Amino acid sequence: MRFSEIADTFEKMSATTKRLELTQHLVELFQKTPPEIISKIVYLIQGKLRPDFEGIELGLAEKLAIHALSKSSGIPIKKINSTYAEDGDLGGAAAKIMEQKTQTTFLAQDITAERVYETLYKIAKLEGQRSQDMKMKYVSSLLNDATPQEAKFILKIAMGTLRLGIADNTVMDALAISYTGSKENRQRLEAAYNVSSDLGAVAETISRNGLKGLDEFHVKVFSPIRPMLAERVKSEAEAIEKLGGEFAAEYKLDGERVQIHYKDNRMVLYSRRLENITSYYPDILENLPKVLKTTDVILEAEAVAINQDSGEFLPFQELMHRRRKYDIDRIVEKYPITVNLFDVLYLNGKDLLNEPYKIRRKKLEEITSENEYAKIVTQVIVHAENEIEDFLENGINAGCEGLMLKSLDAPYRAGARGNNWLKLKREYRNELGDSLDLVVIGAFFGKGRRTGKYGTLLLASYNQDRDAFESICKVGTGFTDENLDQFYQILQDKVTLKKNPRIESGMEPDVWFEPELVIEIVASEITLSPVHTTAKDSIRTGSGLALRFPKFTGKIRMEKAPEDASTDQEVIALYKNQKKVTQNVSDA
Numbered sequence: 001m002r003f004s005e006i007a008d009t010f011e012k013m014s015a016t017t018k019r020l021e022l023t024q025h026l027v028e029l030f031q032k033t034p035p036e037i038i039s040k041i042v043y044l045i046q047g048k049l050r051p052d053f054e055g056i057e058l059g060l061a062e063k064l065a066i067h068a069l070s071k072s073s074g075i076p077i078k079k080i081n082s083t084y085a086e087d088g089d090l091g092g093a094a095a096k097i098m099e100q101k102t103q104t105t106f107l108a109q110d111i112t113a114e115r116v117y118e119t120l121y122k123i124a125k126l127e128g129q130r131s132q133d134m135k136m137k138y139v140s141s142l143l144n145d146a147t148p149q150e151a152k153f154i155l156k157i158a159m160g161t162l163r164l165g166i167a168d169n170t171v172m173d174a175l176a177i178s179y180t181g182s183k184e185n186r187q188r189l190e191a192a193y194n195v196s197s198d199l200g201a202v203a204e205t206i207s208r209n210g211l212k213g214l215d216e217f218h219v220k221v222f223s224p225i226r227p228m229l230a231e232r233v234k235s236e237a238e239a240i241e242k243l244g245g246e247f248a249a250e251y252k253l254d255g256e257r258v259q260i261h262y263k264d265n266r267m268v269l270y271s272r273r274l275e276n277i278t279s280y281y282p283d284i285l286e287n288l289p290k291v292l293k294t295t296d297v298i299l300e301a302e303a304v305a306i307n308q309d310s311g312e313f314l315p316f317q318e319l320m321h322r323r324r325k326y327d328i329d330r331i332v333e334k335y336p337i338t339v340n341l342f343d344v345l346y347l348n349g350k351d352l353l354n355e356p357y358k359i360r361r362k363k364l365e366e367i368t369s370e371n372e373y374a375k376i377v378t379q380v381i382v383h384a385e386n387e388i389e390d391f392l393e394n395g396i397n398a399g400c401e402g403l404m405l406k407s408l409d410a411p412y413r414a415g416a417r418g419n420n421w422l423k424l425k426r427e428y429r430n431e432l433g434d435s436l437d438l439v440v441i442g443a444f445f446g447k448g449r450r451t452g453k454y455g456t457l458l459l460a461s462y463n464q465d466r467d468a469f470e471s472i473c474k475v476g477t478g479f480t481d482e483n484l485d486q487f488y489q490i491l492q493d494k495v496t497l498k499k500n501p502r503i504e505s506g507m508e509p510d511v512w513f514e515p516e517l518v519i520e521i522v523a524s525e526i527t528l529s530p531v532h533t534t535a536k537d538s539i540r541t542g543s544g545l546a547l548r549f550p551k552f553t554g555k556i557r558m559e560k561a562p563e564d565a566s567t568d569q570e571v572i573a574l575y576k577n578q579k580k581v582t583q584n585v586s587d588a
């Protein structure tokens with residue numbers, strides 16, 4: 001397949017922000033793509049080379065890309081730098097540079113998509129001293145044969161800055177339409193994706209064998225499962241209304257979710273975002289097998305930092321110390337953890353996803369002999385508000401964030417947020433000032449002490465139905481100097497030239513970001529707003545909802561994907577609840 005077909009599609013996609021049009025462009029591309037290469041095309045669309053859990057990272061350094069461009073075009077680096085400065089995007093600049101190239105290539109070959117993929121794969125795999133030279137050689141070999149438009153997208157992909165502004169759901173819609181003729185079948189694709197976390201493999205199967213091919217997707221050790229997520233509730237009464245009768249209440253620990261795959265003495269750990277995080281937790285590999293009575297299992301647990309002396313739980317933030325490549329043994333000793341198991345998804349060759357939770361929990365208890373390091377999460381069975389209230393009180397005293405409330409009869413719904421798992425946090429109960437997890441979508445430059453940094457951030461909630469990020473407030477308080485530096489470090493790599501099509505906002509910040517970073521915010525009130533777009537038209541036509549006096553709590557939620565941020569529906573619920581509370585107060 002010619003790479004120009006892909007470059008053309010990407011070009012068309014960058015010219016629109018409408019989800020339907022984006023889907024249609026993908027459908028046209030997929031219809032031209034042979035099954036041998038569809039998986040690779042899907043990874044490239046997702047901005048990767050392989051599924052996340054394989055940890056193969058794109059990310060050619062800008063300097064190398066500029067050197068390669070200069071080598072292939074014969075145009076001096078200085079000129080490239082000035083075109084880049086004017087254009088603001090190296091891909092765009094590369095297209096212009098290649099138009100003026102002085103070097104001619106004899107016998108230039110058509111570039112195939114296969115060749116681009118294989119070359120990028122080799123680049124991503126290169127390590128060691130001579131790797132820089134080799135990377136440059138590989139990139140310029142592609143650029144030598146590339147048209148200006150191809151050069152643009154080769155560099156954007158290689159540098160990890162493609163950013164087509166589409167979510168996995170849109171890719172699945174397009175695959176369903178292309179291979180089954182109907183978007184309705186997206187759910188079947190989603191089910192296969194949920195147990196494999198590999199959209200390329202799903203695409204290849206459906207393109208070769210149609211819908212029935214998807215039946216071959218099963219839970220497998222070392223293929224991470226997309227995690228089940230919890231809906232938030234505001235009160236014990238709401239939980240009872242949703243779960244009814246008898247259900248499980250568990251401590252909600254404030255740590256990192258870890259999906260543990262173990263078979264034949266090999267153990268691999270995946271994060272909530274399904275990245276391989278095994279290297280951060282050598283202590284889990286060492287200690288967990290000692291408490292397990294099986295060697296063939298997939299478990300879920302919360303790894304929680306603890307105080308070395310007292311053994312008390314410490315907040316999630318402490319685990320960030322473990323996010324490093326070197327010296328991990330010393331860090332493991334300095335920042336100890338406990339592992340708190342809460343689910344078993346597969347055991348001794350058997351998929352347990354469809355078993356009711358009470359059975360899964362029973363099996364978890366059967367296969368674990370707890371010790372100081374690894375425990376099963378504390379659970380009680382509850383029926384009444386006061387029982388939940390008491391248990392919540394105990395949980396908070398033990399250093400938990402709140403409670404998880406779970407239906408005893410529900411299966412494990414991979415990749416889904418629903419009413420079978422509910423989260424109840426302490427602060428949701430009485431106060432108006434709730435905490436929300438919001439996505440950073442833009443920033444305004446700072447003044448005074450904050451010059452050269454992002455002084456104020458523009459934040460958004462997530463709209464699941466429309467797969468969009470809708471602005472909800474600007475926040476400039478609660479930042480320490482260290483936070484300001486941290487934000488600048490993290491966010492400067494996420495700056496985009498134009499607003500990502502999934503962002504909706506009536507505001508124009510100084511810079512737009514790729515919607516990726518999630519931070520925790522408290523606020524005094526939720527009000528109607530003419531500019532912000534969260535829950536627009538839901539409460540009053542023409543108005544959205546906004547946070548009043550928002551403040552950063554100090555928590556950067558690295559473990560959360562943007563789609564895990566607080567939703568417009570949650571904001572609406574909080575708004576209505578707050579009205580009720582105020583009415584009750586004024587009625588009294």
Ligand code: AMP
Nearest residue numbers: 230250251252253256257302342377404
């Ligand atoms: P949230 O991140 O606020 O949506 O809450 C869900 C998260 O709580 C999960 O992803 C887990 O990391 C964490 N968690 C803590 N304790 C439990 C538990 N007992 N059961 C399930 N998840 C838990």
